[in-house]
Amino acid sequence: MINRNNLFVLCFLYVFALFAQAPPGYDLWLTYSKIVEPDISKKYSDISTSIAFLGNSKTLNIAQSELHTATEKMLGQTPTFFKAFESNHSMVIGTKNLLDPSLNKVLTKDLEQIGNEGFIIKSVLSQKKTTLVITANEDIGILYGVYRLLALMQQRKNLDNIALVDSPKIDIRMLNHWDNLDRSVERGYAGFSLWKWHKLPEFIDQRYIDYARANASIGINAVSLTNVNANALILTPMYLEKVKALADVFRPYGIKVYLTARFSAPIEIGGLQTADPLNEKVKVWWADKTDEIYKLIPDFGGFLVKANSEGQPGPQNYERNHVDGANMLAEALQPHNGNVIWRAFVYSEHDADDRAKQAYSEFVPYDGKFMDNVLVQTKNGAIDFQPREPFHPMFGATPKTPLMMEFQITQEYLGFSTHLVFLPKLYEEVLDSDTYQEGDGSTVAKVIDGSLQGQKITGMAGVTNIGNDINWTGHPIAQGNWYGFGRLAWDPYLSSENIAEEWLRLTFSNDDAFVKPMKELLIMSREAVVNYMNPLGLHHIFDTGHHYGPGPWVSELSRPEWNPVYYHNADENGIGFDRTPTGSNATEQYAEPLRSQLNDPQTCPEEYLLWFHHLPWDYKLKNGKTLWNGIALKYQEGVNQVEKMVSTWETMKPYVNKAQHKEVQMLLQIQLKEAKWWRDACLLYFQTFSKKELPEGVEKPTQTLEYFKSLKFPFAPGIRPRWN
Ligand code: GCV
Numbered sequence: 001m002i003n004r005n006n007l008f009v010l011c012f013l014y015v016f017a018l019f020a021q022a023p024p025g026y027d028l029w030l031t032y033s034k035i036v037e038p039d040i041s042k043k044y045s046d047i048s049t050s051i052a053f054l055g056n057s058k059t060l061n062i063a064q065s066e067l068h069t070a071t072e073k074m075l076g077q078t079p080t081f082f083k084a085f086e087s088n089h090s091m092v093i094g095t096k097n098l099l100d101p102s103l104n105k106v107l108t109k110d111l112e113q114i115g116n117e118g119f120i121i122k123s124v125l126s127q128k129k130t131t132l133v134i135t136a137n138e139d140i141g142i143l144y145g146v147y148r149l150l151a152l153m154q155q156r157k158n159l160d161n162i163a164l165v166d167s168p169k170i171d172i173r174m175l176n177h178w179d180n181l182d183r184s185v186e187r188g189y190a191g192f193s194l195w196k197w198h199k200l201p202e203f204i205d206q207r208y209i210d211y212a213r214a215n216a217s218i219g220i221n222a223v224s225l226t227n228v229n230a231n232a233l234i235l236t237p238m239y240l241e242k243v244k245a246l247a248d249v250f251r252p253y254g255i256k257v258y259l260t261a262r263f264s265a266p267i268e269i270g271g272l273q274t275a276d277p278l279n280e281k282v283k284v285w286w287a288d289k290t291d292e293i294y295k296l297i298p299d300f301g302g303f304l305v306k307a308n309s310e311g312q313p314g315p316q317n318y319e320r321n322h323v324d325g326a327n328m329l330a331e332a333l334q335p336h337n338g339n340v341i342w343r344a345f346v347y348s349e350h351d352a353d354d355r356a357k358q359a360y361s362e363f364v365p366y367d368g369k370f371m372d373n374v375l376v377q378t379k380n381g382a383i384d385f386q387p388r389e390p391f392h393p394m395f396g397a398t399p400k401t402p403l404m405m406e407f408q409i410t411q412e413y414l415g416f417s418t419h420l421v422f423l424p425k426l427y428e429e430v431l432d433s434d435t436y437q438e439g440d441g442s443t444v445a446k447v448i449d450g451s452l453q454g455q456k457i458t459g460m461a462g463v464t465n466i467g468n469d470i471n472w473t474g475h476p477i478a479q480g481n482w483y484g485f486g487r488l489a490w491d492p493y494l495s496s497e498n499i500a501e502e503w504l505r506l507t508f509s510n511d512d513a514f515v516k517p518m519k520e521l522l523i524m525s526r527e528a529v530v531n532y533m534n535p536l537g538l539h540h541i542f543d544t545g546h547h548y549g550p551g552p553w554v555s556e557l558s559r560p561e562w563n564p565v566y567y568h569n570a571d572e573n574g575i576g577f578d579r580t581p582t583g584s585n586a587t588e589q590y591a592e593p594l595r596s597q598l599n600d601p602q603t604c605p606e607e608y609l610l611w612f613h614h615l616p617w618d619y620k621l622k623n624g625k626t627l628w629n630g631i632a633l634k635y636q637e638g639v640n641q642v643e644k645m646v647s648t649w650e651t652m653k654p655y656v657n658k659a660q661h662k663e664v665q666m667l668l669q670i671q672l673k674e675a676k677w678w679r680d681a682c683l684l685y686f687q688t689f690s691k692k693e694l695p696e697g698v699e700k701p702t703q704t705l706e707y708f709k710s711l712k713f714p715f716a717p718g719i720r721p722r723w724n
Pocket of ligand 1: 178187228345384412
């Protein structure tokens with residue numbers, strides 16, 4: 001009977017349950033919402049009611065508890081776990097050495113293919129009974145397998161005759177945090193850094209665990225904790241204790257920790273007079289420092305280094321080169337199986353050559369000279385994470401050196417965490433590009449996964465968009481970029497459409513009336529941002545420093561290649577950067593037949609036209625329009641696409657949590673305002689050169705060019721702090 005007292009208790013429990021739930025967005029794609037379709041729910045319940053979960057380890061315990069939580073939430077049923085397999089169990093989970101010999105035999109061939117991190121999910125007929133088996137060679141494979149099974153269930157996939165054998169195609173699947181020790185994040189738009197250095201090592205924030213869980217669920221197995229514009233303090237004993245605490249949290253989730261190594265650390269924290277990589281004392285200092293780290297963190301991943309780039313110190317300060325610097329660190333790491341990830345993002349104010357050519361010119365001659373445990377991390381394009389760039393010409397051009405892909409997940413040049421842009425579409429475009437370095441079909445994906453040129457170690461890094469915002473990424477939809485990066489790092493051949501669909505189903509709703517239009521919206525969102533910011537191959541016309549909003553007029557910065565005018569070259573004759581043999585000849589860095597294709601404006605893909613060519617305003621585009629009209633119409637198309645996104649989102653109310661729907665709705669309104677700002681500011685500015693009217697269909701600007709030029713944003717987020 002309900003009396004006043006237990007009514008109070010019931011109310012309390014109800015309110016507690018409400019608040020015990022994570023706030024909307026916090027659960028990312030691990031929502032495990034209830035499966036309401038009775039037939040599907042019944043099938044899944046039958047499979048997961050009695051589970052033989054073999055073995056014991058921290059990693060396996062995580063897998064088991066994930067399965068427990070997820071099935072409870074999705075099916076409203078608590079599975080019973082057993083530590084030994086009997087024929088009445090509906091599911092068996094265990095590494096190969098723990099499986100029943102008869103099962104093991106059936107799966108041997110598959111097990112041989114999947115390496116240390118792969119898994120098998122297979123419906124196996126054994127002793128006249130079907131059992132769902134999840135197996136792997138190592139515990140981490142079991143964890144990945146469990147996450148995949150749960151993702152399939154969330155998407156209501158048919159598991160009846162499942163035979164899934166999967167393993168990652170890339171070894172190091174890594175997030176790069178550009179997080180500073182004061183918890184500011186360079187190019188971070190989702191709050192402060194997750195790492196509470198001040199409270200570590202004693203205080204383990206629940207967020208560290210939830211972060212590791214999210215990463216493991218998509219196969220991310222490495223994180224670099226600190227900004228590449230590095231602070232040497234991270235290598236001091238006080239900070240290393242804190243790093244160890246994080247590494248201990250991440251280890252059972254299969255995640256290795258890397259640190260950024262400031263090249264001048266031997267001077268700054270080691271008391272040496274020099275950081276010359278060939279100096280014996282410097283070598284010993286790094287070797288000792290590395291030993292010290294491995295004593296604390298036996299599975300430490302290694303160092304990520306930005307050297308002689310944008311003011312960071314490096315071997316060139318001592319008349320040495322990148323090989324000298326990287327190999328010196330590689331020697332220190334080699335005894336511990338650690339890696340050096342050396343960044344190729346270099347360009348110099350002392351080099352008058354086109355910035356787009358400099359990394360290739362510097363690094364390609366070093367091919368074959370790096371030690372085996374060095375990977376050269378190369379941004380997807382030769383300039384800097386623009387809304388669209390042709391692939392970096394280094395891909396495929398260093399057959400003896402593993403190139404690690406660097407994508408940016410944080411949206412430095414894509415509207416910060418305000419604009420909805422689904423980045424897997426961008427990543428896919430790069431990965432699918434044919435480098436022709438080893439003949440037709442030499443795609444960037446094949447370079448990165450080592451299958452084209454036989455690299456022994458491979459990697460893909462994403463500069464994260466993660467901060468301490470409740471929803472992790474600032475924009476609710478930007479979670480899909482973290483998710484999509486992880487999926488592509490696991491398998492660079494996945495299609496962005498499939499990733500979009502998966503993520504939408506996992507995160508929001510399985511209803512096709514939601515998934516179909518939203519998938520279209522996500523896929524279109526990338527082209528929209530290109531159109532309203534940088535159409536037809538325009539690039540780097542962002543306002544200075546913070547890169548928020550348009551600044552094509554900026555021309556007075558100390559280094560020529562920091563000025564937008566350097567990139568668009570607009571004048572009365574036309575617009576664009578001539579990178580053909582009549583200009584900087586950057587096209588020579590691409591293999592044939594691509595080089596010739598790019599050299600000719602008639603065969604150069606129009607999306608890269610002004611990247612490679614300076615063309616007159618009345619140049620005729622493929623659609624018969626003049627270049628000026630074409631540019632103007634593209635800007636307008638971008639705005640129209642955002643308008644379409646706004647109206648599609650309006651119809652999504654029934655499928656999305658109210659608070660999140662409102663958030664995205666408000667953000668889309670800002671995006672629309674800013675898309676118009678980009679269109680009007682750029683067209684008014686370029687019009688001063690073209691001296692032509694806006695074509696029909698393009699809305700008239702409501703402000704003057706002077707107004708747009710006068711806008712200043714001294715506190716735009718994500719700017720590099722003064723100390724580094
Ligand atoms: C971490 C660009 C960004 C910088 C970043 C740099 C890099 O220049 O604007 O903030 O520095 O790339 O990738 O090293």
